[in-house]
Amino acid sequence: MSLGLAAGILVAFNLIVRHVARNSVPRQLVRQIDAARGVTHLALGNSLIAAGFDASVFDASMAPEPVIAFNAGLGASGTVEQLMILQRALRDASTVKVVIYGFFDFQLTDPPSATLTDFFGNRAVAFYLDPSLALRSYQMNPSDRLEFEIFRDVPMVVERAGIWAKVERMRREMGEVGMPPVETNRFGRVADFALLEARSPADFTSQCELGQKAGLSQPVAEMIADAHARGAQVVIVAMPMHPYHQSHFYALDAWGKYREHLQELIDAQHATYLNAADWIEEPDEFADHLHLAPSGAKDFSARLAAKIREMDLK
Numbered sequence: 001m002s003l004g005l006a007a008g009i010l011v012a013f014n015l016i017v018r019h020v021a022r023n024s025v026p027r028q029l030v031r032q033i034d035a036a037r038g039v040t041h042l043a044l045g046n047s048l049i050a051a052g053f054d055a056s057v058f059d060a061s062m063a064p065e066p067v068i069a070f071n072a073g074l075g076a077s078g079t080v081e082q083l084m085i086l087q088r089a090l091r092d093a094s095t096v097k098v099v100i101y102g103f104f105d106f107q108l109t110d111p112p113s114a115t116l117t118d119f120f121g122n123r124a125v126a127f128y129l130d131p132s133l134a135l136r137s138y139q140m141n142p143s144d145r146l147e148f149e150i151f152r153d154v155p156m157v158v159e160r161a162g163i164w165a166k167v168e169r170m171r172r173e174m175g176e177v178g179m180p181p182v183e184t185n186r187f188g189r190v191a192d193f194a195l196l197e198a199r200s201p202a203d204f205t206s207q208c209e210l211g212q213k214a215g216l217s218q219p220v221a222e223m224i225a226d227a228h229a230r231g232a233q234v235v236i237v238a239m240p241m242h243p244y245h246q247s248h249f250y251a252l253d254a255w256g257k258y259r260e261h262l263q264e265l266i267d268a269q270h271a272t273y274l275n276a277a278d279w280i281e282e283p284d285e286f287a288d289h290l291h292l293a294p295s296g297a298k299d300f301s302a303r304l305a306a307k308i309r310e311m312d313l314k
Helices: 002-023 025-035 047-052 055-061 079-090 121-128 131-137 142-151 160-175 190-196 201-211 218-229 243-250 253-268 294-311
Strands: 041-044 069-071 098-103 233-238 272-275
Touching: 002 025, 002 160, 025 079, 025 121, 041 055, 041 079, 047 098, 047 294, 055 069, 055 294, 079 121, 079 131, 079 218, 098 218, 098 294, 121 131, 121 160, 131 142, 131 218, 201 243, 201 253, 218 233, 233 294, 253 272, 272 294
Parallel strands: 041 069, 041 098, 098 233, 233 272
Antiparallel strands: none
């Protein structure tokens, strides 16, 4: 009876979690992709694209050419999840002519390695969108690979971030009682994003030197190949960076050499490299050191449209 009761509670809890998670950000994005019609320009990447690409401004700036842009950026996603999203968008009778892939720092050459704990939040999309692709693409040790196979159909593991987020939000609200308000944006606390930057210029230089010896990561190369196979051109965009990031990291000689290496790798794949890192110079057009504010997104999207129009991609 005890075992039966415990099993019943676990089943009920999993059903509740599945119901609560039905409108998670990745699931909403997948439904929007499935419902979209006539998309000609697909923007792809992590939260930098999600925040920085304004589809309506891009469409208006491409006039008189009739285009329909779609922002498929998914915050906190990796290149493998982005490959899954691209393949979803390109399936069936795809009308996509141009794939715009936004990146920052070493995203294009970092190897796709993961442990089971990494498939959390938006990255949980790997469990249900294309688990076979995740297993093929990610470098995982045998135990993580086995656990991925076992738990990919268990909602309390796959969608655990939905429960954790509510608890974490309550914990932070309680911790801020009587304290000065903490600056936040749509992706979380602004201060948290400083943790995604290099610890120092010396550390960033070391990463640049390692990157110069690497090729494009397998998911990035596969994205380019898949887009070309469906008749779409690929524009890989170094996303606008805050003046702080520019002066502390992108001004280094090592970054210039790494960027030249990226240009060669991208050219070899017959894609187009576009350096937009210094397009937005005003700090108040950024929500933090990495993400554009809405005003910055409008400026970037209009300028991106102008550049793509000049390229006359067919």
